[in-house]
Amino acid sequence: MAEYKGVLICGELIEGRLTGISKELLGIGRKLADDLGEELSILLMGSDLSNAAREAIACGANKVYIAAQPLLDNYHCDACTEVATNLCREIAPSVFLLGQTDMGRDIAPRIAARLKVALAVDCVELRIEPDTKLLIQTRPVYGGNALAEVVSVTHPQMATVRAKSMSPLEPDESRQGESIPVKVEVDIETMKIKLVERIKQPIEGVKLEDADAVVAGGAGIGSAGNFAMLEELAKLLKGAVGASRVPCQEGWVSQSIEIGQTGKIVTPNIYIAIGISGAVQHIAGCLGSKCIVAVNKDPDANIFKVADFGIVADYKEALPAFTEKCKEIIG
Amino acid sequence: MINIIVCVKQILDPEMPPGKFKIDPESNKVIPPEGIPLVVSPFDEQAVEAALRIKEQCGAKITVVTVGESSAVNAVKHSLAMGADEGIVVEHIIEGYDSLLTAYILTKAIEEIVAYDLIICGREAADWGSGQVGSIIAESLGIPVVARTRKIEVMDSRLKVEHIIEDGDESLELPMPAVITVSYEIGQARIPTGWGVISAARKKIPSWSLEDIGVDLSQIGDTSSRIKLLKLFTPTRERGCQIIEGKTAAEAAANLALRLREAKVI
Numbered sequence A: 001m002a003e004y005k006g007v008l009i010c011g012e013l014i015e016g017r018l019t020g021i022s023k024e025l026l027g028i029g030r031k032l033a034d035d036l037g038e039e040l041s042i043l044l045m046g047s048d049l050s051n052a053a054r055e056a057i058a059c060g061a062n063k064v065y066i067a068a069q070p071l072l073d074n075y076h077c078d079a080c081t082e083v084a085t086n087l088c089r090e091i092a093p094s095v096f097l098l099g100q101t102d103m104g105r106d107i108a109p110r111i112a113a114r115l116k117v118a119l120a121v122d123c124v125e126l127r128i129e130p131d132t133k134l135l136i137q138t139r140p141v142y143g144g145n146a147l148a149e150v151v152s153v154t155h156p157q158m159a160t161v162r163a164k165s166m167s168p169l170e171p172d173e174s175r176q177g178e179s180i181p182v183k184v185e186v187d188i189e190t191m192k193i194k195l196v197e198r199i200k201q202p203i204e205g206v207k208l209e210d211a212d213a214v215v216a217g218g219a220g221i222g223s224a225g226n227f228a229m230l231e232e233l234a235k236l237l238k239g240a241v242g243a244s245r246v247p248c249q250e251g252w253v254s255q256s257i258e259i260g261q262t263g264k265i266v267t268p269n270i271y272i273a274i275g276i277s278g279a280v281q282h283i284a285g286c287l288g289s290k291c292i293v294a295v296n297k298d299p300d301a302n303i304f305k306v307a308d309f310g311i312v313a314d315y316k317e318a319l320p321a322f323t324e325k326c327k328e329i330i331g
Numbered sequence B: 001m002i003n004i005i006v007c008v009k010q011i012l013d014p015e016m017p018p019g020k021f022k023i024d025p026e027s028n029k030v031i032p033p034e035g036i037p038l039v040v041s042p043f044d045e046q047a048v049e050a051a052l053r054i055k056e057q058c059g060a061k062i063t064v065v066t067v068g069e070s071s072a073v074n075a076v077k078h079s080l081a082m083g084a085d086e087g088i089v090v091e092h093i094i095e096g097y098d099s100l101l102t103a104y105i106l107t108k109a110i111e112e113i114v115a116y117d118l119i120i121c122g123r124e125a126a127d128w129g130s131g132q133v134g135s136i137i138a139e140s141l142g143i144p145v146v147a148r149t150r151k152i153e154v155m156d157s158r159l160k161v162e163h164i165i166e167d168g169d170e171s172l173e174l175p176m177p178a179v180i181t182v183s184y185e186i187g188q189a190r191i192p193t194g195w196g197v198i199s200a201a202r203k204k205i206p207s208w209s210l211e212d213i214g215v216d217l218s219q220i221g222d223t224s225s226r227i228k229l230l231k232l233f234t235p236t237r238e239r240g241c242q243i244i245e246g247k248t249a250a251e252a253a254a255n256l257a258l259r260l261r262e263a264k265v266i
C-alpha cells in the first residue's frame, strides 16, 4: 500500500471559520498521522479561506488544500462530492476522514462509491494498528446496543467521525504549514441537482450542540405548550432545549433539535432528560454528557440505567419546584 | 405513471427491549432473540410510504426489492400489504456492514427490472446504520441522489424534494431517474389493511438468485476483501443512578437541585 500516504480531512466551515467537528477531526487526524509517521492534510472548500487555513495549521495540519470557488460557499452535494473525490484521486491519502455531519452523511458514501472503497460511518474511536499500519475503526451499531470494530482493506481507508467523540488540539499559532491551491473543475450550472431555495431555521439563544446545559423533553411532555416549562429551565441554566424523536415527529418542536443517533450529538456538563424513556437510539446522542439527570414517572425506564441522578415523579409536579430551587441556588 | 423501486431490508426489531440484545462473541453475531419477529427497517417502511403517496398523487407502479435470506419475503409481503404492486427477493445472505456489496447486488437487480424512474431507499438500515446503500446505487447507475429528504413532489420528468441540512432544509430540483432516501420526517408509515394483507398473501413473489441478475461474486471478491469485522461487543454503560427521594414530587425535585449543587453540576 506504499502508494497511499498521509491522512486527509474534509473540513467544514461556518462563516469562514473551522467548525468544531473539523477541529476534532484534525485532533484525531494528527494522532493517526503521527502514528503512521506521515502528514496530515485538510481540504477546505469555498471562498475567503485564509483564516480557516491558518486555524487548520494551528490545529495540527501540515497541508491545507484550498478549493477556492465562491460557488462552494453554499454547500452543494454534487460539487463537494466531485472536488473531494478528485483530490483523493490526486493525492491518494491512506486515511480520509469526514465528520458525521449533514455534509459528511451526504458526500462520504458517494465519494466511497466513486473510489470503490469501504466506508465506516459514525466512528467513535480510531487507531492505527502498529503491525499492519491499518486503521481500526470502532462504531456503534444496532442503534447503540453494540460496538463494532472494523478494518477497511481498501484504500483510502474512509471513515466519518461522530461529533464530540474526539478531542481537538489546543491551537498553536507557531505551527507551520503549507497552503496548496486545488483546481476546481466543477460547473454548478451543469450539475443535475439544482438548488431552489434554502430555509434556515433561526436559532435563539445558545446553540444546542454547544450548550453547557441541555434540557431535553420526550413523549412524556405531552404537548408543544408544555415545552415552555423546559424553556424556562434552559434559560435559567444558560443552556438549550433538546428533544427525543417523539416531540419532533409530533411537531411540538423543530426537527432540528432532535438528539440521538439520527439527530444531534450533545455533550453538555448537565443533560436533563424529562419524560424520555431512554431508548438506545436516543441516548446515543447524550451519553457523552458529564452528568445525566432523569425525570421520569416510571422507575423502570431505561433512562435511569444511564443517568447519574434521577427522580421518579410526574414532571408536571417536579419541574416547577426544581426550577424554583435552581433559581434560589443560582440566584 | 412512473415506475418506482423501493429497497427494503428485513432486520431485528430495533425497538426491542435493550435487555434482549445479546451477542455471540464466538461468531461476532447478534443472537436473534426468541419471540421477537424480524421487521422491515423503519425508514424502509417510510420509503414504501413515500412511494405510496406519489402513487396517490400521480400514479405509479411500485416494485419492492430486498436482498436477504428467504424469510425476507415477509418484508416484501408487508410492503405489498401496505399497497406496493410487485415484489422481488434476491436470495443472498449478506453482512450488514458490506454496503458496497449490498448496493452492487441491488444495482444489478434494478437493472434487471429495467423500468425505473425513481428509486427510494431508507436513510439508513436500523441495524448497521450505514446510510450508504442508496448513494452507492445512484453512483453505480450514474444518476443523481438526494439523501435524507422530508418531502417529494413529482413534476413531469423532474422531482422537487426537501433535503434536510444543518438547522433547516433546502429545496432541490433534479431530473429523473434519481435515487431518494427518506427518513422519519416523511411521516408515519400506514398500517396494512386486512384486505391488503390478504391480497399480499396471494401474490406470487419471485425469488432471484445472484446468477439470475448476473452477479459474479468471484469477480468482485468476498466481503473480507473490502472490510473486516474484528469484533462486535456490547458497551458497558451502567452509571449507577442515585435516585433522589422526597415526600412529594416537589420535595424530591428540590432535593435534586440541592444534590446537583453539592456535586457542582449546577
Ligand SMILES: Cc1cc2nc3c(=O)[nH]c(=O)nc-3n(C[C@H](O)[C@H](O)[C@H](O)COP(=O)(O)OP(=O)(O)OC[C@H]3O[C@@H](n4cnc5c(N)ncnc54)[C@H](O)[C@@H]3O)c2cc1C
Pocket: A143, A217, A218, A219, A220, A221, A243, A244, A245, A246, A247, A258, A259, A260, A261, A262, A263, A274, A275, A276, A277, A278, A279, A280, A281, A282, A285, A295, A296, A297, A298, A301, A313, A314, A315, A316, B014, B015, B042, B125, B126
Ligand atoms: C433507526 C432508529 C433511529 C432512531 N433515532 C432516534 C434519535 O436519534 N433520537 C431519538 O430520540 N429517538 C430515536 N429513535 C426512536 C427511539 O427508538 C424511541 O422511540 C424514542 O427515543 C422514544 O422517545 P421518548 O423517550 O420521548 O418516548 P417514549 O419511549 O414514549 O417515553 C416517554 C417516557 O415519558 C415518561 N412519562 C410520561 N409521562 C410523564 C410525566 N408526566 N412525567 C414524567 N415522565 C413521564 C414515560 O414513563 C416514558 O418513559 C430511533 C428509532 C429508530 C428505529
Ligand SMILES: Nc1ncnc2c1ncn2[C@@H]1O[C@H](COP(=O)(O)O)[C@@H](O)[C@H]1O
Pocket: B007, B008, B009, B010, B041, B043, B044, B047, B065, B066, B067, B068, B094, B096, B099, B102, B106, B120, B121, B122, B123, B124, B125, B126, B128, B129, B130, B131, B132, B133, B134
Ligand atoms: N439487504 C437489503 N435489501 C434491500 N435494501 C437494502 C438492503 N440493505 C440496505 N438496503 C436499502 O438501503 C438503505 C440504506 O441502508 P444502509 O446503507 O445499509 O444503511 C436501507 O434503508 C434500504 O432502503
